[in-house]
Every structure is written in C-alpha cells, then in structure tokens.
Amino acid sequence: MTYCVGLFLKDGLVLMSDTRTNAGADNIAAYAKMHVVQAPDRVITIMTAGNLAITQSVIARAVEGAGVEPVDGKPVETLHNVKSMFDAARLLGDAIRAVYDRDAESLAQQSYAFEASLILSGQIAGRRLRMFYVYSAGNFIEAAPETPYFQIGETKYGKPILDRVAKHDTSLEDGVKLAMISMDSTLRSNFSVGLPADLLVYRRDSMEIAVRQRIGDDDPYFRTVREGWSAALRQAYRDLPRPPWL
Amino acid sequence: MTYCVGLFLKDGLVLMSDTRTNAGADNIAAYAKMHVVQAPDRVITIMTAGNLAITQSVIARAVEGAGVEPVDGKPVETLHNVKSMFDAARLLGDAIRAVYDRDAESLAQQSYAFEASLILSGQIAGRRLRMFYVYSAGNFIEAAPETPYFQIGETKYGKPILDRVAKHDTSLEDGVKLAMISMDSTLRSNFSVGLPADLLVYRRDSMEIAVRQRIGDDDPYFRTVREGWSAALRQAYRDLPRPPWL
Numbered sequence: 001m002t003y004c005v006g007l008f009l010k011d012g013l014v015l016m017s018d019t020r021t022n023a024g025a026d027n028i029a030a031y032a033k034m035h036v037v038q039a040p041d042r043v044i045t046i047m048t049a050g051n052l053a054i055t056q057s058v059i060a061r062a063v064e065g066a067g068v069e070p071v072d073g074k075p076v077e078t079l080h081n082v083k084s085m086f087d088a089a090r091l092l093g094d095a096i097r098a099v100y101d102r103d104a105e106s107l108a109q110q111s112y113a114f115e116a117s118l119i120l121s122g123q124i125a126g127r128r129l130r131m132f133y134v135y136s137a138g139n140f141i142e143a144a145p146e147t148p149y150f151q152i153g154e155t156k157y158g159k160p161i162l163d164r165v166a167k168h169d170t171s172l173e174d175g176v177k178l179a180m181i182s183m184d185s186t187l188r189s190n191f192s193v194g195l196p197a198d199l200l201v202y203r204r205d206s207m208e209i210a211v212r213q214r215i216g217d218d219d220p221y222f223r224t225v226r227e228g229w230s231a232a233l234r235q236a237y238r239d240l241p242r243p244p245w246l
Numbered sequence: 247m248t249y250c251v252g253l254f255l256k257d258g259l260v261l262m263s264d265t266r267t268n269a270g271a272d273n274i275a276a277y278a279k280m281h282v283v284q285a286p287d288r289v290i291t292i293m294t295a296g297n298l299a300i301t302q303s304v305i306a307r308a309v310e311g312a313g314v315e316p317v318d319g320k321p322v323e324t325l326h327n328v329k330s331m332f333d334a335a336r337l338l339g340d341a342i343r344a345v346y347d348r349d350a351e352s353l354a355q356q357s358y359a360f361e362a363s364l365i366l367s368g369q370i371a372g373r374r375l376r377m378f379y380v381y382s383a384g385n386f387i388e389a390a391p392e393t394p395y396f397q398i399g400e401t402k403y404g405k406p407i408l409d410r411v412a413k414h415d416t417s418l419e420d421g422v423k424l425a426m427i428s429m430d431s432t433l434r435s436n437f438s439v440g441l442p443a444d445l446l447v448y449r450r451d452s453m454e455i456a457v458r459q460r461i462g463d464d465d466p467y468f469r470t471v472r473e474g475w476s477a478a479l480r481q482a483y484r485d486l487p488r489p490p491w492l
Binding site for chain 2: 159178
C-alpha cells in the first residue's frame, strides 16, 4: 500500500509520501512515490498510489514521453513543456488512459484491478499554484481553499487530524507538522505503509523547492514530532475530566 | 455504515456503538447496534455491523431462539441459557451460518455481499469475562491482554488513538474517554457513522451493568470530551517545535 498526503495552502504546498510497496506480505520493497519535474519556469510534483507497474508507466510517459510517438514532427508533450497545470493534469489523465488501453485487459485476465491515483501539484511561471487529484479513469478534480488537502492510498488513519486542523491558511511550518502527524498515524496503524518518507515544501510563486528531504526513522525532527505528538496525546487524554457518572 | 468499539480491560468492558444505518445516501435511519442480555447470572453484550437484515436475524435467533426448532423437547439454546461465553460465541457463529444458509444466495442474486461482524462480550457467573470477534463465516477470535480492543464497521479513522494509548490496564474511566475520542474521530471523518451512540460500561465480576447511556449531540460529558480533545489537539500541534530547516 501507500500513503501520500498533499496540503494545498495559502503559502504553498506541503507534500509527503511513504516509499513502501508490497505484493503480498513477503515481497516488500522501497520505491519513491514522489516525482518532481523542475526547471526555471516550473515546479511540478506528482505523488502516486496504486499498482506500481501502472504508475511507473504513467510517470515515464508523462515525464519523458516514453511510448509516445511524435505527430507531424512536433515535440512530444510532456510535463517539461506543458503550458499550464491544467494541461499537466490532462496529460497525466491521458497517460493513465494510454496505460489502461495497453494493460487493463491483461491485468483483468489475472484478476488484478487497474488501480492508480495521483496527486499532481505545482506551478508554472506566471500562472497559479494548483493541485489536482487524478483518478484511475484519467479524470481529475482540483483542490480548493475549502478542501485544502488530498490523500491517496491508505488514507483513513491519517484523515482525522487533517479534518480537525488543516485549513487553507495553515502555515507551511504547521503544514509540515500536520503531514508528519498524519503520516505517523498511518505508519502506526498499517504495516503496508513504511518509512523512509519523502517530504517536499514549495513556497507559492517562488519557482523553487524550499525543502526536499528523505525522512528515515532516525530523522531528528520527525522523531521530535512523533514523540512530542504521542506524549501530547497521552497527556491530553489524561487531562480530560473523568466521566462524572462512573 | 457503522462504528462499534469494544475495550477489553483489566477492570471490565467499555463498549460504544453508533446508531446510523444507511442504504444509499438518502435512506438513513437509526437503529441500536448494541444488544444486551442481562440476568442475575449473566451480562452478555453484542455489537453488530454489516447488513442490518442479516444482523437482526442473527440477534433474533441467538437471543430469542427465533426460527430455531426445539430438538427432542429440549429448550432451545439461546444467550439466556448458554453455559459459557465460549458457547455464546459458538451460538452466534451458528446463527450467522443459519442466516447465511437462508439468505446468502438470494442476496448474491441481487449482488449484495453477505456482510456481518459482531463483537460479543460479557460474563457468566463464576466464569471469566471474555470478548470475541465473530466473523461473517461464523468463526471467531478472542480478545487478549495484548490486543485489548476490537472494532467493527468503519474502523480506520478511530484506530490510531487506540493503537497509541489503549492498554489492557487502562482504567474504565480512561476507557470511556478513549471510546468517545475514537467515536468522535470517526464521526468527523465519515458521514455514514452518526449519533446518537450507545455506551455501556461493565465492571469485571460485578454481574451488573455499571453504565448504559444513549449519547446524543447534546450529551454534556461527550461534549466535554469532544471539545476538550479538539482543543488539546490544536494546542499540541501548535506546541510542537517548528521545523528547523524551514
């Protein structure tokens, strides 16, 4: 499984993804699920969940143009040259549909579902910062101030803390804390999600990545958050008044 | 959907269940999912999740002997006369299998899965307090000090807090807080789980119910827990140190 969370905040983006993939309980590996296309005029990020063979094909197609034939000698459209984030979402949706056309029937023959979901976010120079959730059917929705986060993969364990405190005007610093708490809650409750994790922070209109880190079990700040949060929760529940009728 | 949680603690039981049932988003009703069989020699509780037609049939059969023909003039075995909690778990498993035999094929014809899961707990005089998870196949597992809780229904949202702090030696008072926090986290993240909720507390070896309450949105103690917990979480995440690299 996978857990990825993307916060779409007033000041920018906070993204966090785990790296565990598993095919059965005895075939566990680590793969980055966060992909970044960076150039002076763009920062585009994609986080992926679902069947790894599908999502790797989708990324190869959308980032490198792998498997795409040029038409009339024009350069192949990729995330390196799309003109807008909306075009990037459309391109990813098309890539998912192309992989579906190639793979879905063979997968179905062996009773595998065609599973892929992506969180696309970023900014192209002179345009708005945007975040999209791209579904396995290739369609997509956009994050908005009222719904300032998307999750993919094993989403439920880490959702309550987001529902309680994530707001569009949450600061990037607090967004990092939230993403880490949400990831930690998932890690503790589901062994199919595992460290190391990838963290990325992007400041709106900066056109450069503010932070990109791989976070292992021994990462000092992640440990501070995990241990501080655990201690605070224990204390908070101890501090609640006793039921008066018991 | 449904959310039920049962804590199997050194000092007794804390059980909490919601009351929402829905068949589609526009057919929502309230049904108790907590059932109690009480007599001077026994306190037996069952919480149910799954298809309501199935679980009501299972309860009618196991509690009242509905649909069971006496054999050789002997009284029908029900939860009112079983000799042990293990026998109660077996009886519930048999009831699920009887309902399966009657209903599963007709349900499958209309593409409905046979879904039912139960948390059985309680004590019969002179015997141990026990808690069982009864599956839709009629088999069951027992809670143990190492795994002091069971959940059924929409379980993931309310699991992280249990994983962090629920221990077998958690007090009943703290167990009530935990069950309420776990329920509240689920209520906030999933509209298919809804108030009012039912709460039951049983002290080990007491042979009587210590607390049984129906808890609505205006319940003063539940409000204290919800609001206190929300405020504490917000404060806890504010109090975490800022990321030093941002």
